[in-house]
Amino acid sequence: MFSLSVLLLTLLLLNxxxxxxxxxxxxxxGPFVQRLSCDTGVISVQSxxxxxxxxxxxxxxxxxxxxxxxxxSTDVPAVSKxxxxxxxxxxxxxxLAPRDPCFGTxxxxxxxxxxxxxxxxxxxxxxxxxxxxxxxxxxxxxxxYGRTDKTTCSEGRPSNELQNTDCYSxxxxxxxxxxxxGDVQRLSCDIGVISVQSxxxxxxxxxxxxxxxxxxxxxxxxxSMDVPVFSKxxxxxxxxxxxxxxLSTSDPCYGTxxxxxxxxxxxxxxxxxxxxxxxxxxxxxxxxxxxxxxxYGRTDKTTCSEGRPSVQLQNTNCYSxxxxxxxxxxCNGLESCEVFATHMVFTDPCVGTYKYLTISYFCLPPAVRSxxxxxxxxxxxxxxxGTVIRIHSxxYGRTDGTTCCAGRPATxxxxxxxxxxxxxxxxASGCEGKNSCSILASNSVFSDPCVGTFKYLYISxxxxxxxxxxxxxxxxxxxxxxxx
Numbered sequence: 001m002f003s004l005s006v007l008l009l010t011l012l013l014l015n016x017x018x019x020x021x022x023x024x025x026x027x028x029x030g031p032f033v034q035r036l037s038c039d040t041g042v043i044s045v046q047s048x049x050x051x052x053x054x055x056x057x058x059x060x061x062x063x064x065x066x067x068x069x070x071x072x073s074t075d076v077p078a079v080s081k082x083x084x085x086x087x088x089x090x091x092x093x094x095x096l097a098p099r100d101p102c103f104g105t106x107x108x109x110x111x112x113x114x115x116x117x118x119x120x121x122x123x124x125x126x127x128x129x130x131x132x133x134x135x136x137x138x139x140x141x142x143x144x145y146g147r148t149d150k151t152t153c154s155e156g157r158p159s160n161e162l163q164n165t166d167c168y169s170x171x172x173x174x175x176x177x178x179x180x181x182g183d184v185q186r187l188s189c190d191i192g193v194i195s196v197q198s199x200x201x202x203x204x205x206x207x208x209x210x211x212x213x214x215x216x217x218x219x220x221x222x223x224s225m226d227v228p229v230f231s232k233x234x235x236x237x238x239x240x241x242x243x244x245x246x247l248s249t250s251d252p253c254y255g256t257x258x259x260x261x262x263x264x265x266x267x268x269x270x271x272x273x274x275x276x277x278x279x280x281x282x283x284x285x286x287x288x289x290x291x292x293x294x295x296y297g298r299t300d301k302t303t304c305s306e307g308r309p310s311v312q313l314q315n316t317n318c319y320s321x322x323x324x325x326x327x328x329x330x331c332n333g334l335e336s337c338e339v340f341a342t343h344m345v346f347t348d349p350c351v352g353t354y355k356y357l358t359i360s361y362f363c364l365p366p367a368v369r370s371x372x373x374x375x376x377x378x379x380x381x382x383x384x385x386g387t388v389i390r391i392h393s394x395x396y397g398r399t400d401g402t403t404c405c406a407g408r409p410a411t412x413x414x415x416x417x418x419x420x421x422x423x424x425x426x427x428a429s430g431c432e433g434k435n436s437c438s439i440l441a442s443n444s445v446f447s448d449p450c451v452g453t454f455k456y457l458y459i460s461x462x463x464x465x466x467x468x469x470x471x472x473x474x475x476x477x478x479x480x481x482x483x484x
Contacts, residue, residue, distance in 0.1 A: 023393040026419050027093055027109045028058035034079075037088045038115035039392065044195060044267065046112040047231075048079035050098045051105075054417050056450045058108040065104065072102035075228045077198055079111050082148060084197055087120065095166075110417075114292070116267050124153035179260045180209035181244055185230075188239045189266035193292070193360045199230035199262040202252050209259040216255065223253035230262050232319065236293025236360035238271060241300065246317070267292075272359045274341040275304035283336040284363035292360040294327040296320035296346035297353075304356040311352070318350035325400035325416065327359055333370045368392065368462050373441050374404035375455045382436040383463035389434055392460040394427040396420040396446040397453075404456040411452065418450035427459055 027034040029050075036043050051073035052058075059067045076098050083089035093109055101107075123129035146167035154162050179185035181201075187194050202224035203209075210218045227249055234240035244260055252258070269292050274280035282289055297318035305313050323346050331337035339345070341357035349355075373379045381389050397418035405413050420426075426446055431437035439445065441457035449455070 023113060024395065024399075024419060025109075025111045025113070026057060026421055027111075029093055029107045029109070032093055034091045034093055034109055034111065035089070036083050036086075036111065036113055039390065040117070041115040042085050042087055042118040042120060043083045043089055044085075044114050044116045044265075045080040045083055046114060046195075046235075048076040048109065048111045049073050050076045050096070050107055050109050051101045052107050053110075054415070054450065057417075057419065057421075058106065062106050066106040069102050069105045072105050072107065074098055074101040075226060076109065077226045077228075079109075080197055083113070085118070085120070085144070086148075122152060177260075177262045177264070178208055179244060179262075181258050181260070183244060185242045185244060185260055185262060186240070187234050187237075187262065187264055191268070192266040193236050193238055193269045193271060194234045194240055195265050195267045196231040196234055197263045197265060199227040199260065200224045201227045201249050201260050202258050203256050204261075209257060213257050217257040220253050220256045223256050223258065225250070225252040227260065230260075233299055233317075234264070236269070236271070236295075236358065237299075269360045269362050272357075272361070273303060274339075274357045274359075276341055276355050276357075278341050278357075280339045280341060280357050280359055281336070282331055282338070282359065282361055287363035288333050288335055288368070289331045289337060290333075290362045290364045291324065291328045291331055292362055294323040294357070294359045296323045296341060296343075296357045297349045297355050299358075304354060308354045312354040315350050315353040318353050318355065320346040320349045322346065322401075323357070326402060329400055329402050331361070368460060371459045371461070372403065373457050375441050375443075375457075377441055379439045379441060379457050379459060380436070381431055381438075381459065381461055385435070387435070387463040387465060389431045389437060390462050390464045391424060391428045391432050392462065394423040394457070394459045396423045396426075396441060396457045397449045397455050399458075404454060408454045412454040415450050415453045418453050418455065420446040420449040422446060423457075427457075431461070 023036075025034055025036060036045075052067065053070050053073060055064075055067045055070055076096060078096050078098070079091065082091055096109075119131075121129045121131055147162070148165055148167070150162045150165060177185055177187060187196075203218065204221050204224055206215075206218045206221055227247070229247060229249075230242065233242055270282070272280045272282055297320050298313070299316055299318070301313045301316060326345055327339055330339050339357065339359070341355075343355075346357075369381075371379050371381055383389055397420050398413070398416055399418070400416055401413045423446060427439055430439050439457065439459075441455070446457075
């Protein structure tokens with residue numbers, strides 16, 4: 001079927017140091033729509049998972065047999081593919097059709113994403129996209145020539161040209177790195193840090209990595225599987241090398257010689273590397289710290305290697321499973337902070353290996369504020385005269401084991417994937433557009449997303465001009481008048 005195509009480009013300003021928000025969206029499986037949005041900037045999906053890691057999320061009306069398996073998870077790269085580079089993205093979960101990681105268990109989608117500073121350009125087929133930076137140089141973030149919705153560039157087009165909304169050009173985004181199986185793949189950013197958009201292992205062309213190979217090993221060009229390990233190893237680094245011989249990737253097509261294809265972008269972020277038992281110092285000259293990635297372990301043999309015996313440098317697949325939480329707790333929202341690189345903070349992910357702490361972070365603009373209160377306390381948000389509250393993100397639950405932990409038993413702190421699905425709706429309805437507001441962090445307000453866990457309420461917000469809010473409301477009203 002012919003489909004009218006659209007070219008969508010997003011670009012980063014290289015001298016930017018802004019991150020507008022970070023958020024987690026949980027959507028139950030079924031006829032539901034997952035919505036991601038950015039007030040400022042564009043979406044960059046950090047992870048997307050389908051499965052169940054909590055017995056309480058999306059459990060209402062479900063028998064225990066459908067919610068008891070909490071070790072069920074599979075990655076969903078389609079969310080990144082559909083949403084990256086957009087300001088708003090809606091996905092009907094029934095259209096995703098990921099493989100079922102645990103039959104008989106009722107599952108849900110969990111997507112972590114950030115909003116990165118970018119401009120957008122949308123150009124209809126046969127048109128020209130004009131990109132320009134007043135200050136700085138263009139860096140392409142995402143690009144797609146195809147169609148992902150039925151409304152963009154639809155005026156005057158017949159319905160049959162608008163139906164395919166899963167249309168993507170495979171070569172629109174650069175850089176792309178292709179590495180033959182058995183070789184070393186290298187990703188690097190001159191400015192910023194790596195953010196892997198997609199990584200596959202297989203064969204989609206008979207020409208790539210075909211030298212010296214018989215036709216029987218290159219003729220199957222419908223062989224591909226996703227490789228999430230590239231995101232895990234490379235995100236947040238300026239340079240990343242992976243020996244593909246060390247990857248224990250399953251074989252999607254026996255007898256075919258395969259290769260790795262990785263698409264990635266460079267997002268503006270600061271980095272910090274600190275050897276074991278040192279202190280990592282993070283600082284924002286203008287704005288406040290927002291942690292992007294963190295790992296305490298070892299991913300190469302050269303970093304923090306001086307004077308260390310070879311046996312302590314061999315394990316380059318060493319990741320601390322909980323590094324992000326304590327670093328975020330210590331630094332998010334501050335102008336400066338320090339973090340001690342030791343197993344006493346992060347636990348020891350690989351005994352006998354000499355480790356280091358790697359952190360990438362953004363500097364939030366001063367206008368973005370955060371507020372956190374423990375369960376049963378009241379969160380109060382205030383703005384200066386002439387400005388009103390705009391909510392960026394909110395969660396009533398628990399995402400780490402250290403916040404609001406004083407005097408609480410370990411059983412009340414162990415669950416760190418606790419999200420009240422109505423958090424942002426409740427907070428926005430009580431605070432959005434007001435000069436000040438108060439919200440009680442209580443089950444009676446949000447319901448109880450994880451029984452037996454001591455929770456807290458985290459809110460990210462900014463104060464915007466009252467005139468801007470009124471103009472936005474008027475714009476919506478005018479469109480409603482025109483539509484009717």
